[in-house]
Amino acid sequence: MEIRLEKFSKSFGPVNAIEDMDLAIGDGEMIALLGPSGCGKTTTLYAICGLHRVSAGRIWFGDREVTHLVPQERKVGVVFQSFALYPHLSTFENIAFPLQIRKESNADIERKVKDIANTLHIEELLGRRPGQLSGGQQQRVALARALVRRPDVLLMDEPLANLDAGLRLEMRSEIRRIQRESGCTSILVTHDQVEAMSMCDRIALMHKGKIQQIGTPDEMYHQPKNKFIAGFIGNPPISFADGVVEDGRFVAQGLSFELPDQIKGASVSAGQKIAIGVRPEYLQPDFATAIEGEVTFIESQGREILYDLKLGGGQIFRSIQSSEQTCKLGDQIHWGIDVNSVFFFDEQGVRL
Amino acid sequence: MDDRKTNWPLTLFLLIVSAPILIMYVWLFIDSVSEINIESIWPEKFTLRNWRFLTEEIPGHGSVWTATLNTTIFATSVVAIVVVLSSTAGYALSRLKFPFRAPFLGIVLLLHSFPSVTLIISIFLMLRMIGLYDTLVGVILVKAALELPFGIWIMKGFYDTVPWEIEMAGLQDGASRFQVWYKLVLPQIMPGVAALAIFSFMAGWSEFVLPLILAPSSDTRLLSVYLAGLIIDDYLSDFGLFKAVGLFYVVPVMIFYLFTQDKLMNIYGGGTKG
Amino acid sequence: MLPASVTVTLFFVIPVMMTFVFSFTTMSSDTGILGNRYIVTKATILDLTEHGIDAALVRQLGHKVFRFNDAGLAKIREIGLDSSLVKEIEEKLSGDEFASEKALFAALKQLINRPRSFKHRKAISKSVVNTITNQEFRTAAAFRAGLVANGIKVDDATFGQLLDLTNTSWRWTTDNYVELLASDFTFKILANTAFYVFFTLLFNVGFALVLALATFYMPSGQSKFFRAVWLIPRISPSVIYVMLWKWFTFDSGFMSYFLGSLGVEPENWLNEFPWTFVIIVNGFVGASMGMIIFASAVLAIPADVLRAAEVDGAYPMQQVRRIILPLMAWPILFITSYQTLSLLTSFEYILLLTDGGPGFFTTETWALNAYHTALSNYFGNLRYGFGATLAVVLVFFGVALSLLYLRLFDFKKLVAEPLIEN
Structure with a gap:
């Protein structure tokens, strides 16, 4: 089912949490609401499932408007960060709860619960109480409960945050598998870009109550619309440096290079203040545009090595290299950047 | 559920069932300063006559000021005894190893839920025997003793929440066990001490049955007994007077409660006994 | 530690035991509590005549x-x-x-x-x-001297008789228990107590739940207001709270006025429906305590669990029935058992409200009756011994139910050994 938010706004008293948000999610698509805490992603989620009332705008599930429906009438499945299993009910009863509330027949309930339990590989847990389940098992039960009545939309609020690292990896692909199998339109709320990028078809990056950009993980990484997105996506993060345009060159203290043609051709004028963003993989020893600095930090991550390079102007540039360590702390070195992969931003932070 | 709408039938229902309380306490104030008309409950005329008990004795009932002084002495003494004894005993029970600790804890726990009012007859007889009957000292000791199991239990609960590491670190740093208690642990549980003190004060200020039975004469009587005496006096049937005395009696505890309620709520943290 | 244990022992442990001891005595205000006294009271004078003591001597003994x-x-x-x-x-x-x-x-x-x-x-x-009347003598010799001082001459045989008849000291007895079992009042009071405890409890716990849940589903301003209102009875001294109810139900009080405007004759409603108001007055106070505990118990349920119930399709009434109430089983059990015990044994509010009336034993409960018997009654003779017997029953219940609570709570955890060993 297609989900649409039209000019959705939400305010808490005088504080506007979300303003005029438009979002359309295709049928069967899984989208991530990604952003730092307090950006309004959980608020959006709660508005979609009806826990929060909408201040302005409309919400559509397919061609059904649900803007003013109470959560009970919306047919959404929600997986909460804490899983929110009913502690006094067994796994079976937990999963059956949404069906029992709708007074479905016992035979139907039995069959549907068995089916979903089968999909999630939790048949043998049906008799247990939530207290007797591990974190991963609770997660599966919560998913089963959310999916059992074939909801119009599946909402997940930081579903992996309460799991330990190994399990997180496993559940990432599991959730994706189950979502694909069920074909249920899904929204994942997370602050973790890796989760968003690895699990979802598209990402909506939110900041200060606004969607900054919607796109596939690849688009988000390689074509960020602005400085915030470039800075948020990517780990280890991108390095920024401020400078001005002079004679078709980017000039900053201790750093100067010829602007690539498509930037020169675009609307930069001499003397304009711009900023550059260089992802760590585009700063390498053998790249063309020379850059000079002192190595101030080295961290070996096993397969790769992370370096911090301090330029003449004090800017720190990060580099990630997979080869053997070639230098040591304090060395003055000459490396290079790939100018064609550098992002350029104007003074407002919009990418040129 | 995260932003609740007003559910008018529900609000109306609660308003109706809460109405007696609201009405009673509004009229407590109104009637204390107005002349009462038997035909109507609406005040006719402002008067301070109901407050005459402040300056003159109501015949046969002694002075309200003696009762006020007694009540103050009573409540503060009970607080002092309960706080001092509970905070030391609570610590011992929570942290020290001593013979018969478990049985003692069992007894305290038992007494904590034990209805002390059933003991009133034998306490009355015992006070008569040892000559503390009809003295403030006697009734203070009894009230404090009856509050103690509760106090000890609450304090033990608070001490239990203080991390052992604090004490271990203190001992490592060369402090004695007493210093550790006084300088390191006690400050951690000040909210608990405050809550217990507030709770005991309010319990002491309001106490009725014990002073009624154990200290009934006019020299030792408390405000509660004084007011109850007025109400059952057949020659007085003056709700204006009762309400003025009642207001005089209840206002201090209400104000006290308003200023301390946040601290007092700590006592319900344990969730065992209110 | 030591002062605390002494105080607890002195005013708590010993009274429990003494209640049992006293229950096996004939102690009363007539006998005094110290025992071994010789007193000629008005009652003994009547007795003397019946025991065939010379009428002239009886007159002399009563002479002032x-x-x-x-x-x-x-x-x-x-x-x-x-x-x-x-x-x-x-x-x-x-x-x-x-x-x-x-x-x-x-x-x-x-x-x-x-x-x-x-x-x-x-x-x-x-x-x-x-006069010899109402004078206390500690020994037979003093009694004799007292008689002489008042110019009363008695021969040895009569004096022996007098000693017997005027000796007021209490005796050991099991009659109290026999009387308790035989008395018609016992059943009446027992029935009253059961009625009172059951219905007050029902009102208490039910109302506390309604209040806690209703305020939970309200906007926070309203719920704060109602919780504050319901705390007022709890923080006001009992004497004032009950006095206000007396006014409320009085024939010139609010109820009569309000119902009067609907055409109902003013009444003393408390006298008309004593049980109703005994239950309501106690219930309001009990409900406020339950409300505090239940409200915090509802808040202790993780918000996400209730959100989950909501999106799973459960409306508030279904949430209450299927999620909230089952999760509050423990607090409800606790409040119910705690209130049972305190209702069974406390008599403060009934004492102030009806004093067991109106009329004879209408709202007299067990605890109130123990108090009346031993400490305050219209007959003049305070029967300490029998009162203690009534109290023993309550003490017994108190200990039994308290022990039951100990079982319910996790006692072992509460007495965990200290980690610093000295």
Whole structure:
């Protein structure tokens, strides 16, 4: 089912949490609401499932408007960060709860619960109480409960945050598998870009109550619309440096290079203040545009090595290299950047 | 559920069932300063006559000021005894190893839920025997003793929440066990001490049955007994007077409660006994 | 530690045991509590006649004479009267005798500096009275000497009889328990108590739940208001709270006025429906306590669990029935058992509200009856022993139910051994 938010706004008293948000999610698509805490992603989620009332705008599930429906009438499945299993009910009863509330027949309930339990590989847990389940098992039960009545939309609020690292990896692909199998339109709320990028078809990056950009993980990484997105996506993060345009060159203290043609051709004028963003993989020893600095930090991550390079102007540039360590702390070195992969931003932070 | 709408039938229902309380306490104030008309409950005329008990004795009932002084002495003494004894005993029970600790804890726990009012007859007889009957000292000791199991239990609960590491670190740093208690642990549980003190004060200020039975004469009587005496006096049937005395009696505890309620709520943290 | 244990023992542990001890005695205000006294009371005088003591002797024993002799005058000087009055008494009344208090007061009235207050007249009367009646003697010899001093002569045989009949000391007995089992009142009070505890509990716990849940589903401003209102009964002293209910239900109080405007005759509603109001008055206070506990128990349920119920399709009533109530089983059990015990044993609010009335034993409960029997009644004779017997039953329940709570709580965890070993 297609989900649409039209000019959705939400305010808490005088504080506007979300303003005029438009979002359309295709049928069967899984989208991530990604952003730092307090950006309004959980608020959006709660508005979609009806826990929060909408201040302005409309919400559509397919061609059904649900803007003013109470959560009970919306047919959404929600997986909460804490899983929110009913502690006094067994796994079976937990999963059956949404069906029992709708007074479905016992035979139907039995069959549907068995089916979903089968999909999630939790048949043998049906008799247990939530207290007797591990974190991963609770997660599966919560998913089963959310999916059992074939909801119009599946909402997940930081579903992996309460799991330990190994399990997180496993559940990432599991959730994706189950979502694909069920074909249920899904929204994942997370602050973790890796989760968003690895699990979802598209990402909506939110900041200060606004969607900054919607796109596939690849688009988000390689074509960020602005400085915030470039800075948020990517780990280890991108390095920024401020400078001005002079004679078709980017000039900053201790750093100067010829602007690539498509930037020169675009609307930069001499003397304009711009900023550059260089992802760590585009700063390498053998790249063309020379850059000079002192190595101030080295961290070996096993397969790769992370370096911090301090330029003449004090800017720190990060580099990630997979080869053997070639230098040591304090060395003055000459490396290079790939100018064609550098992002350029104007003074407002919009990418040129 | 995260932003609740007003559910008018529900609000109306609660308003109706809460109405007696609201009405009673509004009229407590109104009637204390107005002349009462038997035909109507609406005040006719402002008067301070109901407050005459402040300056003159109501015949046969002694002075309200003696009762006020007694009540103050009573409540503060009970607080002092309960706080001092509970905070030391609570610590011992929570942290020290001593013979018969478990049985003692069992007894305290038992007494904590034990209805002390059933003991009133034998306490009355015992006070008569040892000559503390009809003295403030006697009734203070009894009230404090009856509050103690509760106090000890609450304090033990608070001490239990203080991390052992604090004490271990203190001992490592060369402090004695007493210093550790006084300088390191006690400050951690000040909210608990405050809550217990507030709770005991309010319990002491309001106490009725014990002073009624154990200290009934006019020299030792408390405000509660004084007011109850007025109400059952057949020659007085003056709700204006009762309400003025009642207001005089209840206002201090209400104000006290308003200023301390946040601290007092700590006592319900344990969730065992209110 | 030590002071705490001493205090707890002295005023808590010993009274529990003493309640049992007292319940096996005939102690009453007639016998005194110290025992071994010889007192001729009005009651014993009636008794004496029935036991065939010579009527002249009985008259003598009941005889009062007010003598202004040296001993009497000495006592008068100690009262603290005006010196002019004392002087006048010494001059005018020395050596006089009066056969009754009335005659004495008449004589005092004739004095120029006559005592104005009744208190003083009574003090004078007390100083000069000579009688064997109501005097306490600790030994037989003192009793004999007292008789002689009052000019009463008795032979040894009669004296022996007198000793028996006037000895007020209490005895050990099991009669209290026999009486308890045999008395018709026992059943009536038991029935009253069961009625009172059951319905108050129902009101209490039910209302506390309704309040806690209703305020939970309200906007926070409203819920704060209602919770504050319901705390008022709890923080006001019982005397005031009950007084306000008396006014509320009085024939010139709010209820009568309100119903009067609907055409209902004013009544003393408390007297009309004593049980209703006993239950409501207690229930309001109990409900406020339950409300606090239940409200925090509801808040202790993770918000996400209730959100989940909501998106799973459960409306508030279904949330309450299927999620909230099952999760509150423990607090509900706790409040119910705690309130059972306190309702069973406390009598403060009934005492203030109806004092067991109106009429005879209408709202008299077990605990109130124990209090009435031992500490306050209209018959004059306070039966400490029998009152203690009634209390023993309550103590028994108290200990049993408290022990039950100990089982319910995790006692082992609560007494976990200290980690620092010294």
